[in-house]
Amino acid sequence: MRDLPYEIFTNIFSRLSIKSLFQFRCVCKTWRDLLTDPHFIKQQLNRSSETNISNPNLILNCGSNLCHVLYSIHNGTWDDKPVKLDLPFKLSNIGIVGSCNGLVCLLGFSRVYDVIVWNPFTRDFNKLPYAPLKFPGRTVSRFPVMGFGYSPSKDVYKVIRVIYFHVDRTWSSSCSSLVQVHTLGSDSWRRIGEIPFEIRDWLSGVFVNGALHWIAIRSSRPDTIVSFDVGNEKFRKMPQPYFGDDGFQSKLEVLGGFLCMICTYYDNRVKIWVMKDYGVKESWIKQFSISQPMVIGNFKCLKPLGFTKSGEILLEMHDRKLVLYDPERKIFRNFTIRGVPDWSEAGAFIGTLISPEACS
Template sequence: MMKSPNPSIEALPGNIMADVLSRLPVKTIIHCKCVCKNWRELVSDSYFVNLHISRLPAGVMIHENCHFEVKPGIMKWLEIKGEVDDTRLHHDFVTLFDLSLAPALQNSNICQVGSVNGLICLWKYASNHDNIYICNPITREYMILPRQQYHTEKSYAAIYYSFGVGLLTKEYKVIRIFQPSQAQNLEVYTLGTGQWRRVGHVPYLLNESYGPYVNGCAHWIFCGRDSPKELYAFDFDNETFSFFPSPPSEEIIGRQILGVINGCLSMGVTSDLKFTIWVMKEYGIRKSWHKEAVFKQSMDLLIGEPVTGLFGLEDGTIWLFFREAVCW
């Protein structure tokens, strides 16, 4: 049995202890869980998690997996180090979470569908069923959400997920949309409730499966049957979709993907001749969409595969993710 920490340390007020431990690196935090029950509860508390994350350097969670094998893969957190005229990704990972060590994830295909405040939402998908997991890669803990209701549907449905937290309620929620469907196809799971709720019908066709989380909302590109592509936002507080202003329509001709750059909603537009990145400088204000960068060639053609992810840092560095590559 592990011995308790020094009594004088244990006597410190909880907020002081949280402040001290939150300055430790991730690998040390993992070991702190094993010291005693009090420390384990402390580092698992949402206040501590948010405090610790606020003090960490910028990083990216990379999911390494072989697309030809039915395995969950490995999640690696790598830090991004910014220097004068040089931003690089550290090759030594900060922490590693081998998903195959989790019994519930073994012999399955896994993909990430969202990340908020250090928690990652994982989707375990298969031909006849799927499951959702909320994972804390720092503590290497995860929870399994109940099976969704759509399995009672007999018809085939494409499934889309997003993960976020309400700005007012502070409730963490997973939303899922299955299409096509004439019935209610929007379900919400609030962490801690133990059940999914069907809350409405989404009449629009989703253009991308990933809905980036910004300012309390998930964002998607929808394509109506008789209308051009438009942006819609799902508010995690009131659980409703609403129209969201997009860049000038004459400027967004081509394949589009949403991302987050320095905390702002962004959009990448790919055509045969160029790749353009737009950033919304003031959230929700149409006129604040700014053409951040233009590459005089198609990134899809340059890399040989389509862009699947987009995000940027405070220093102006923009990262593009592909299925088999990363560039910045």
Template sequence: MDSNVFFLPHEIIRNILKRLPVKSLIRFQCVCKDWKNLIQNPSFIVDHLQQSTHQNPSLLLECNGINIPLPWMQVIQNPTDCWLQVRGVQNSPSNNFLRNAGIVGSCNGLLCLETNRYSQPPLSLSLWNPATTAVRHVPRTRTAFSDFDDCLTGFGFSPIVNDYTIVRIYAKSYDVVTEVEVFSLNRGTWKAIDIGNLKGVRLSSETVTANGAIFWCGVKLVGEKEEGEGNIDLQEDEDYIEEAEDGVVVIVSFDIAKEVFTVIPRPELDYHACMKLTVYENKLAILCDIWELDDEIPYMIDLWVLDEGTCASGQTWSWTKRYTSSPLSRTLDLMTIWRNEIICKPHSEERDDKGRINVIYMMNLTTNEVKGYVMPYRDYLLRIYNYVESLVSFGNNYVEES
């Protein structure tokens, strides 16, 4: 190294830059042409995403209220002191439509949003990267929504085909799946696909994505239903499913690469429970909110993980119970898993001397310790999503490297 010239090898510069936040990297593209080319390079974007996923994952809180600029807050855990930092999600002035948007799903730093841009159903779809503020509006579907009673939407990414996919599932009578449309970001268009194994299945609106697949909870109907008979009770206002009296509770997966649906049996439970889909160690998992009619049975939470049988692996499905909580003193609504914590919100409203407060509870899967954190906003907390800042754009999809 020349003592008169400061020099850092390219690999050291790359290793430093991939650890920086997106906002800084966007600014640093102005430093020089080499830095700009590096930061926009697909392989660097992959490295930065992997670094952020393992070192800086955060939570995205979706709220309903008028006291915050946008209905989302980002929760970050400081790795040194373990305190939570909460900040509002920023928005550019050109994207004011985001104020009324709802989140469909979160994947690799991209959010799939539903908005009412056309003032008619179904809701419009957009892809948004909050870190870069980039937005891509998804074209309208070709299906006439007037022919259906309901529309469910899922969002995910497949490293096999290097593509982000939106799935729209349409239902008619009794909410049984009737038609399916798939939007490919690479293709840029919608196409109808065969419902296949979804015949006679009702789905809930909840969805998660893992390992190149999108998952829903559902009910496989048993026998034929005559007109006028009661519907299966899928809780419309909640994201988890209770036991179904007229059918079998199942998990439905959509393999993004193969564009095929598979019906997966749920874990064999010997207790009554509400189920919440989530992801643990990049595998499909289910949080079970254990309850009994007998008040003497303590309130507890189980975690089941699908150790075998992602949608590409065939007919073998193996569920393993990985965690059971200690008896809990309060009833909680299960939200997601973040780092090594089960994230919950209180089932009943909590208040202080100024009124209602938002509290999220974190249950450590290793220590069983439960901690509560009061959020700085009092707007009603709707949902919580796993989120990571990334440089991912809509024009340069890429395969994640192992």
């Protein structure tokens, strides 16, 4: 191996699974130095994104515990048993804010909000500084809207937090907002003003194409897709598909690397739209429609996690159960991972060697 040119050596290693790379760091000092080199880490990330070698894994939130399932959605294979993650930090009531480039952002909420960015494979983590919220007058605030993303142009990772509050401690009073951003590698949160939209519920932002996305409302219908560019820290409206009908609730997710909108109708149908050309209204296409089979349950909280090699879609349903849906034959089948509670919240992420401590 020592006689191989460096370019060939790194090319071979960048094609290996993240599980193998993590083990190979313990072989010798030369391999450890290579596998912790920032240039190689970025090369491995780029190859994983381009060729889909490092298929998304599942991370399962079981309330106060996290389990990691080395499940390759694309190949349809998984380890015999899920691995209970031994967290190198303490969090209560864990929520998954989002994942990006192998880093997972977690929110612990009890008396205060703890935010941690963590790599489940390397176990490196970065606990963000605590930032007490100060509001004018006597106010009451909602649960924070969160988001985690990466700016390729500036090579930085950021966490955004939006707090809505009402003055005079009354929910009927006017609503104001506080927007804060933390850049990994800094030691504080920055306030960047207000947001001219009211983000619905407290859903975490969906990260696509260097921006976070939410469903928001203004004083009138219809709902609006609002995006936050992680690089320039600007909010803007995004074009929506032409639905041709109404009577549904919408939410945003990611499917196959594209921004998608899930429309749940009151007669228990679901239509999933995908934006094939980012930012272009005409590029929205209706990927498929699903009619609700009674044996599956309703689609209120449906979340797509990815495609299998055979073209099936792995979905998380409203009761946190996983199912596989074949859009060609329009057939559902249950998907069970042994040893995992049925009520686990699932999230998909790719495996990388990126350290949140080294992000600047």
